[in-house]
Amino acid sequence: MQPNTQIATTRRRKPSSPQAVGIIALLIAIQACGSGVVVEGDSWSEDAYLASDSTTVSDVSDVSDVAGGKDILEDARATADTGMLDAAVADVFDAGGDIGQPIEVPFENLPAVYGHGQIHSPITPFVAANLRAIAGQNPELNDDVFAKVGASNTVNTNFIQCFSDPERVDLDGRDGLEQTIAHFRAGLAGATDPYVRTSLAATVGWSAGAALSGSPSPLARELAEISPRYALVMFGTNDIGRRNIFEYGANLLTIADVLIANGTIPVFTSIPSRGDSAEADAAVPRYNAVQRAVAQARQVPFINTWQEWLDIPARGLISDGVHLNTYQRGCILTEAGLGFGHNIRNLRTIELLDRLRQVLDEAAAPDAPTEPVHGDGSRSDPFLITSLPFVDARDTSLGGRGVIDRYTGCNATQDESGKEFIYRFVTDRTVRIRALIIDRAPADIDLHLLDHSATAEGCIERNHREIVRELAAGTYHFSLDTFVSAGGTVHSGEYLFLLLED
Structure with missing residues (x-):
């Protein structure tokens, strides 16, 4: 059963280019935890992207460490290293724009969102x-x-x-x-x-x-x-x-x-x-x-x-x-x-x-593009959770903001000075939720439940992996933040975020 959610009025815009590029790089280059795209100058370019580490599969340690996975990667690496680039990626780069600025990308050039009630996930x-x-x-x-x-x-x-x-x-x-x-x-x-x-x-x-x-x-x-x-x-x-x-x-x-x-x-x-x-x-x-x-x-x-x-x-x-x-x-x-x-x-x-x-066989995609998750993951424009269950995947090595370092409202001493993504959830009734985060080493992304302010002082609860609690009607935020260990190692990387009614 889905809570009757009411979404606060906010400016709706499509994801910014760095996030779209990061997700596409993850899919096309077969990376579980991709490295950031390093670009010289003030704008994104296809040539710079192809020259970056994000177009190789050589650093997918989670795959190569699996028995038999190394040989599989060797076969795939030759293809990936040639700069194989899906047309959708090229369309994102063609949109141009300054680094960090939102770029309008057609829905058909964005990853599909898989609805909970569908028997077959969409082939957009x-x-x-x-x-x-x-x-x-x-x-x-x-x-x-x-x-x-x-x-x-x-x-x-x-x-x-x-x-x-x-x-x-x-x-x-x-x-x-x-x-x-x-x-x-x-x-x-x-x-x-x-x-x-x-x-x-x-x-x-x-x-x-x-x-x-x-x-x-x-x-x-x-x-x-x-x-x-x-x-x-x-x-x-x-x-x-x-x-x-x-x-x-x-x-x-x-x-x-x-x-x-x-x-x-x-x-x-x-x-x-x-x-x-x-x-x-x-x-x-x-x-x-x-x-x-x-x-x-x-x-x-x-x-x-x-x-x-x-x-x-x-x-x-x-x-x-x-x-x-x-x-x-x-x-x-x-x-x-x-x-x-x-x-x-x-x-x-x-x-x-x-x-x-x-x-x-090159037939047309059978399904229309889906509505994306709206927002850019910042405090001012968080990703919007419009219904439960909700699932999402991001990579803090490829995007996010480094705004909150410690979650003082939870009396937390952990160093969370890496980048974070913020999500907004609004409910008009009391609901018991279960929030989960799944990552793979060396990524270490922590979960923080915040109040309507979406600030460090507004922290209600934090956990390394899971939060289960009852929420009264109101506006809440989840901050998925990157842990920084002693010595300054930033444990950024890919995560899966799930929010369900428990």
Whole structure:
């Protein structure tokens, strides 16, 4: 349920060029924690950008440190170092303007915002260009092959395998999907088609970190064996039991970055409810929000099947309350079939693969540009949170303001003299919120809840990672600020920010 938010009147403007460039650099250059763009002179230029470190993948330590990730990066680096630049990036630079000044950028040239209620995340012109750029890094991959990455609900033979046999498929009039189903049926993933392949990157009981462990990692081995253009990723059910959503988010980011560096497009899918535990079930929306945040940060697809599973009997689960149920092996997509968990997942997965195949074949983006998050992240023009759940990704090494050094209202002694981004949240009713921040070392971004003044003196609560509390009706701000350790090391970098009703 979303709080009835009322947004304070403020000047609405599109993000400034440094932030837009930073996000695009993150996506196109496959950087998890990009370095700042160093430009000589008073204006941004494409040549200066291409000459900066932001156009290489050589410093993506989070990917190269993963077993098998280093070899993947070596393959991707040659493409990135040639100065591959998406047309959307060029459009941003063409807008010109002075450093630090807002530049009007058309919505279609900005990253998409993924709405909470959507089944398929939007494939806008920007997302489509990004997907083509990912694929363009490694044109030798198999466009008719996908990898399966996940745990028991992905290992289950009722997930997608039925599309391998035309006799087991009833599209119930969705004839437009037949070409895509046949396309992947003709693919060779090892000795079989990708539908029925037993994946090295999917095992019963796994959490997200398991796909990255070992040398080489299971994920790296699967990529090497079948060279897939796409990867269908679903983790979270077992991660909930580990009680570390921050580790989960970091692992998903690394999975995304390993795949993208390989030229493989990640597709994230929400996890189902947990009928076996009320505590675990309460965590499901949070873990799904993390998946949405990761997908939005990398501008890759997210399928929100959880939204649909809530509306069918038993929420699409078998009697154990954990695993998806099935109607006649999963590819009967009639009204009766779509009352079952695997059938819904199979439909939405093949729909998404159909959308991706057409986009990579240079079809027009199927979705219109989305409304961006408004504001520039400053105290005078904070990013506006208009509804919950809210997710966002930024990088304090590429933008932000260095205004607040210590949060005196919270009696905090930590040095937060690095750059910060500020968000505004207005509610006209009492609401219990959960704010989360996910980052990866060496980044260390801290979370501060401020009152209407958005000042250091107005600090209500601070935490390294999470704030859970009840808020009365009113105006609040969140400052996501960069920690500076003893010796002056500034721990700037990328973060994911989530704000949910708890």
